[in-house]
Amino acid sequence: MDTYDCIIVGTGPAGLGAAFHLSANRSDLRLLLIDKERLSTGGLRHDCKMNFTYPVGFPADSWTREQAEHYLELVVQHLNPSFMNKTGLETYQRRAERLDVRLLDIRQYHLGTDGGLRLIKSLMTEIERRGIEVSLGETVVGAEPADRRIVTNRRDIGYGNLILAPGRGGFRFLQTAMKKAGVHYQDNIVDIGIRIETREERYPIIRDYYDPKFYFPGLVRTFCTNSGSAYVVKERYETREGRHYYSVNGHAYSNSRKKNGLVNFALLKTVTLTAPLASGQEFAEMLGCQAMLLGGDRPIMQRVGDFRVGKRSKAETFCDDLFDFQPTLADCAAGDISLAVPGKIMRNIWRSMKLLDTVVPGVLHPGTIMYYPEVKLYANKPSFIDDYFRAAEHIYLVGDGAGTSRGITAAWASGMRAADGILSS
Ligand SMILES: Cc1cc2nc3c(=O)[nH]c(=O)nc-3n(C[C@H](O)[C@H](O)[C@H](O)COP(=O)(O)OP(=O)(O)OC[C@H]3O[C@@H](n4cnc5c(N)ncnc54)[C@H](O)[C@@H]3O)c2cc1C
Numbered sequence: 289m290d291t292y293d294c295i296i297v298g299t300g301p302a303g304l305g306a307a308f309h310l311s312a313n314r315s316d317l318r319l320l321l322i323d324k325e326r327l328s329t330g331g332l333r334h335d336c337k338m339n340f341t342y343p344v345g346f347p348a349d350s351w352t353r354e355q356a357e358h359y360l361e362l363v364v365q366h367l368n369p370s371f372m373n374k375t376g377l378e379t380y381q382r383r384a385e386r387l388d389v390r391l392l393d394i395r396q397y398h399l400g401t402d403g404g405l406r407l408i409k410s411l412m413t414e415i416e417r418r419g420i421e422v423s424l425g426e427t428v429v430g431a432e433p434a435d436r437r438i439v440t441n442r443r444d445i446g447y448g449n450l451i452l453a454p455g456r457g458g459f460r461f462l463q464t465a466m467k468k469a470g471v472h473y474q475d476n477i478v479d480i481g482i483r484i485e486t487r488e489e490r491y492p493i494i495r496d497y498y499d500p501k502f503y504f505p506g507l508v509r510t511f512c513t514n515s516g517s518a519y520v521v522k523e524r525y526e527t528r529e530g531r532h533y534y535s536v537n538g539h540a541y542s543n544s545r546k547k548n549g550l551v552n553f554a555l556l557k558t559v560t561l562t563a564p565l566a567s568g569q570e571f572a573e574m575l576g577c578q579a580m581l582l583g584g585d586r587p588i589m590q591r592v593g594d595f596r597v598g599k600r601s602k603a604e605t606f607c608d609d610l611f612d613f614q615p616t617l618a619d620c621a622a623g624d625i626s627l628a629v630p631g632k633i634m635r636n637i638w639r640s641m642k643l644l645d646t647v648v649p650g651v652l653h654p655g656t657i658m659y660y661p662e663v664k665l666y667a668n669k670p671s672f673i674d675d676y677f678r679a680a681e682h683i684y685l686v687g688d689g690a691g692t693s694r695g696i697t698a699a700w701a702s703g704m705r706a707a708d709g710i711l712s713s
Pocket of ligand 1: 298299300301302303317322323325327328332334335336337338339345426427428429453454455456457458461512537538539587598686687688689693694695696699
């Protein structure tokens with residue numbers, strides 16, 4: 289059986305952060321990066337918008353500002369971002385403050401979906417140049433912590449240390465691995481919301497601030513704004529029982545692509561459930577399935593003009609008169625999202641939309657589209673036994689899957705933090 293000093297599962301930003309940091313500090317270590325895909329997935333591959341300011345992407349229960357800022361400076365050295373300019377921020381912030389809304393001033397860098405692919409290729413070339421072994425298209429099916437080996441669909445491999453960074457999509461894999469390693473975990477928060485799509489002139493702030501981060505009362509926030517050449521997409525998810533649902537998302541291409549004049553962004557409400565409900569994840573999955581039931585196995589979309597008067601949207605009038613642009617996600621059912629979104633969540637989101645329209649007038653134009661559901665699941669939160677995301681002897685859990693990040697830069701930082709744990713042991 290082959291044995292490595294460290295095996296890293298996942299070539300997303302968390303896995304890459306760990307690999308680069310380990311190899312930079314200990315070139316003698318034998319490292320293996322494994323991924324079931326042929327290319328890294330997630331945000332590096334879709335849109336690749338990076339935020340370099342705490343607290344965006346850094347869950348407060350895993351990171352202090354000082355820790356995040358320390359690692360963010362190292363992430364900057366690796367990814368060499370060109371930060372985007374912002375203009376007129378004070379005016380928007382003044383308007384927001386009057387309404388108890390916060391607009392964060394975030395350092396941002398946007399590569400676009402095509403730029404992200406180029407970045408992945410150059411990072412993988414550098415990984416190879418450093419002599420880190422990479423195995424793509426190989427799925428890790430489990431870990432055997434007692435004899436320090438992992439089992440893949442091809443072989444058994446021994447490890448000195450193991451870093452698991454399987455992302456949000458690796459939710460179930462991580463849960464099984466945690467059970468096997470005796471790691472205690474608890475339920476995590478879920479984010480549930482809608483995605484807005486409108487004409488750029490109805491959300492002109494994006495000309496001043498690429499991905500404006502608004503925080504509204506009621507734990508609602510704007511998330512992942514895309515413009516220029518921007519599209520709404522749907523992603524397929526499977527529940528524990530094998531049912532599936534689609535969550536919407538958004539991305540944009542780099543500036544070199546033809547612009548479509550549209551902008552999209554999510555409005556997400558964070559939901560923390562406590563006893564007697566056992567699992568926020570299952571709650572969110574049920575909402576996803578319910579939306580599929582109402583949308584005929586597709587997400588639902590509704591024009592603001594219909595929503596505000598309590599009417600469902602219909603396919604035959606969806607692009608009529610004031611409803612003056614085609615939805616970029618065509619495979620979606622015109623309907624009534626208020627039938628599908630829980631009342632409390634919908635009230636909070638609608639209130640946030642009205643507040644947003646007061647800060648940036650235009651977004652409540654009748655033609656604006658609301659897509660549902662946009663669901664963000666995070667794996668169950670492990671109990672860590674040290675400050676380096678070590679969850680069991682020689683096992684570190686990092687990235688979005690382990691709940692230690694919610695974005696590219698924080699995921700990269702969490703991988704580096706686990707690497708520091710290994711370097712200091
Ligand atoms: C459509 C989309 C757009 C996004 N846009 C942005 C954005 O613009 N900016 C931003 O900051 N964030 C964005 N995100 C979020 C971002 O992708 C994540 O925060 C980030 O990628 C998390 O990094 P990670 O390394 O934890 O996981 P991931 O990037 O998801 O990587 C996990 C890797 O582990 C592999 N893996 C999983 N299980 C196994 C297994 N059993 N065996 C082997 N390999 C396995 C997966 O194939 C995957 O490559 C986006 C996410 C999506 C889905």
